[in-house]
Amino acid sequence: MLKIGILGIDHRHIYGMYGQMQALGCVAKGWWTPGQPGTLPGFVERFPDVPRVDDADALLEDPEIDLILLSGIPADRAALAIRAMEAGKDVMSDKPGCTTLDQLDALRMTQQATGRIWSIDFSERFEVPAVTRAAELVAEGAIGQVIQTVGLGPHRLNRPTRPDWFFDAARYGGILTDIASHQIDQFLYFTGAKDADIITSAIGNFANPDDAGLQDYGEVLLRAANGASGYIRVDWYTPDALPTWGDGRLTILGTEGYIELRKYVDVGRDGTDHLILANGTRCAHIDASDAGLPYFQRLASDIRNRTDTAMSQAHTFKVMELALKAQAQATKLGALA
CATH class of the missing domain: 3.30.360.10 (Dihydrodipicolinate Reductase; domain 2)
Structure with a gap:
């Protein structure tokens, strides 16, 4: 069973991101977000058993957590993804995964250095x-x-x-x-x-x-x-x-x-x-x-087996490069x- 940490719930896409992983038996150990975004009541209503934590580091430093979900303000996602990969976690980000080409370059270097998965839930x-x-x-x-x-x-x-x-x-x-x-x-x-x-x-x-x-x-x-x-x-x-x-x-x-x-x-x-x-x-x-x-089951399998079946890492980077x-x-x- 994969353990999940959630950083940022500013976009409603987090409902589907965690809901789909939860349906596979994955369990979130906690969620963190700054402030009181408008999505908060909907998140708590859907996932009342997931506790809120006061500090993102509590999730990033938890050795039991395998996957970090990111759906905060778009400009903040790349920095959190980098911190997560450096902490040994795989990442599923809401789109866009980053907002500048400099962020994308930093994500590429971190992913290559750590060997972690940086995936984006292109929900459409x-x-x-x-x-x-x-x-x-x-x-x-x-x-x-x-x-x-x-x-x-x-x-x-x-x-x-x-x-x-x-x-x-x-x-x-x-x-x-x-x-x-x-x-x-x-x-x-x-x-x-x-x-x-x-x-x-x-x-x-x-x-x-x-x-x-x-x-x-x-x-x-x-x-x-x-x-x-x-x-x-x-x-x-x-x-x-x-x-x-x-x-x-x-x-x-x-x-x-x-x-x-x-x-x-x-x-x-x-x-x-x-x-x-x-x-x-x-x-x-x-x-x-x-x-x-099938994306969510394949991503879970990729996390367990260190494979690249849900969406190739090269494809993820190329999509964001072209969009930027x-x-x-x-x-x-x-x-x-």
Whole structure:
């Protein structure tokens, strides 16, 4: 049974991160976070048996703890991950795992020096059963060679619930570093690319000009050495009438067909995890909600066996590198121009 320490609960993603590991039988020995973030009541309600500790070192220095979960303010995650790896712990971070290229370089050096695992829970892949089913279909050759992905990551602003750091680009990393890291992960994964060029990227603020630090729109065009391309659009414009936080979609284009995922909602149909498959012999809507979430079990196995099956370490670093570079070179639009 793996023992877990939790450092930072500033983002609701911690609910899924620990909930999935808990479902495997892992047990958190404690959690630490500075202050009283808005996520605290929800965390305590879900995990009432996990004690709060007064000092992060109490968890970092505990020899029984195998894995540290990080979901604090994004700009603070890299330093905590480095401390955790230096203390002999493996790490699962919320996305983004870091907010600057200097942080990424330090994480690379620490991971290589310690041999610990630095993983990021890209929840739009790892917590979506429809993505699991899509991966199975692609592996079976259902759509031939993947030559393009289109990833859409709209989110609801929910302004009244947002803390001050949400409106500070230096603290959340920018919209491409933050949200678009999900779609970059999926582009590399489904195309099999090890690297890619950023053809163009842009960030904008069109709807919130009074919030100088908020980027409410972003886009990226990527191209891999194998010729595969990926288009990404992320935003904070999800309207209130939509019955969920965002209409996340992924289209995977192959030489013999395509797959479209409507992950969280498909207007006119109930439920989540809608998968549309069209190829030479089949055109179908598939309920993929039962496809499973293998990342968490694989990560637990990697921790025990020192393997690299959940998500390769090279892939994790490359996703963040591309997200950070796209952010740094982005054209500024709207109120940011």
